[in-house]
Amino acid sequence: MHALEIVWDPIKFLDLGFFKLHFYSVMWIVAFIIGFLITKRIYRHEGQSDESLDSLFIYSVLGIMLGARLGHVIFYQPDLITDDFFSIFLPFKFKDGFEFTGFQGLASHGAAIAMIISMYLYNKKVLKKTVLWILDRVVIPVALGAVFVRIGNFINSEIIGKETGSDFGVVFTQLGENVARHPAQLYEAGCYIFVFLILLFTYWKTKKSDQQGFLFGLFLVLLWSVRFVVEYYKEPQSGEYLSNAIGNVLNNGQILSIPFIVIGLYFMFIYKPKTN
Template sequence: MHALEIVWDPIKFLDLGFFKLHFYSVMWIVAFILGFYVTKRIYRNENQSDESLDSIFIYSVIGIMLGARLGHVIFYQPELITEDFFSIFLPFKFKGGFEFTGFQGLASHGAAIAMIISMYLYNKKVLKKTVLWILDRVVVAVALGAVFVRIGNFINSEIIGKYTGTDFGVVFKQLGETAPRHPSQLYEAFFYVFVFLILFFTYWRTKKSQQQGFLFGLFLVLLWTVRFFVEFSKEAQVEERADWLLNTGQLLSIPFILIGLYFMFIYKPKTKEA
């Protein structure tokens, strides 16, 4: 092993006898708990009730997890619809024998779309302000949560980077690897920390937080720009698309960036916020 080469061979779960606690699942739990704490601070600053905070947590968890899973199936693994349908919604594999897999195969693009939909439903049923008012505030927490999701991907040795062709990189031993790859998951996690800090600072220290849609737009631009450029260091998740000029993740990121720019610089609310 060379000085700049790291052999990555971690345990992925704790075997509790009756249950395997996967660290990837733990990272999602950490993401939601920290997200809840950040949102709680923001909601109290906005004089919102604890009941509305509890509700947004429930809507977020269900919406993001369901959307992330459906996004992965639709964009990356559509064959599951016909080959192993129930594995889409349950943490089990049925094809080729019953097996507990945990919740694997989650796509951030699907999670983003589901977050918007779930916040629309939450606003309609609970808060009754505007969807953008909610999105401008929850994206701060979502950016922080994204850091831990990518760390979970690294623990799982999934969404791996391309071979570096040098002594620098990570050898994913559990995949039978012997050559170093880019730790793309950690690249993303590192830059998402700065996305969170920028959003956090913008909300608490600037007047831009009062410009409806700006924080939501800033989130979309920052997060998906990071995703777009880090994708250059990743292996294609769908082998048949490996020779595309831009991969699936990049193509899906472009519309989010454009929508973000629209809300930052063009969008003007038609009515005043209630």
């Protein structure tokens, strides 16, 4: 081991006998709890009721988890649809023997799409303001939640970075190798902290929070620009069929990030809300 290498060989779960507590799942739970507390403060600042906040939490959890899972299957592992269909929606695998796996294989692109859809339904059924009003506010806790999700990926030694070609980096021993790689998960998590702080400052300290759609657009531009750049340091994930279609110029994660960045720029600089 060289001085600049970090050997990473953590335990991934606590075996409680009747149940395995996966730390990756814990990171998702932490993300939702902290997100709930941040949103609670925002809602009270906006004069919204606790009942509407409770409904928001339910819509967010169901929508984001389902979307993240479906996004992974559609974009990266479509073979699960025919090979092990029920494992898509349940924290178990059934192929080659029954096993509790927790919710693994979650894609942020799917989560983002599902967040927009679930917020549309939430606004229509509960809040009755505008979809952009709620999106401008929920993106703040979502940005912080993304930090914990990437830390969970690091704990699981997944979504790993490329080899550094030097003594600098992290050795993921659970992958059965002894090479230093970029800790791409931590790069991403660290950048998302700044995305969260920028959004938080913009909401509390500027008038841009009054410009409908601006915070939502800023979130899309910042978060997916980070994702686009960090992808250069990641190993390609399975199912890179979009990348293959354009000659591997960009990988799947980068291709899927571009539309979100474009949409974000639209809401920041072009979109004008309808006036009655």
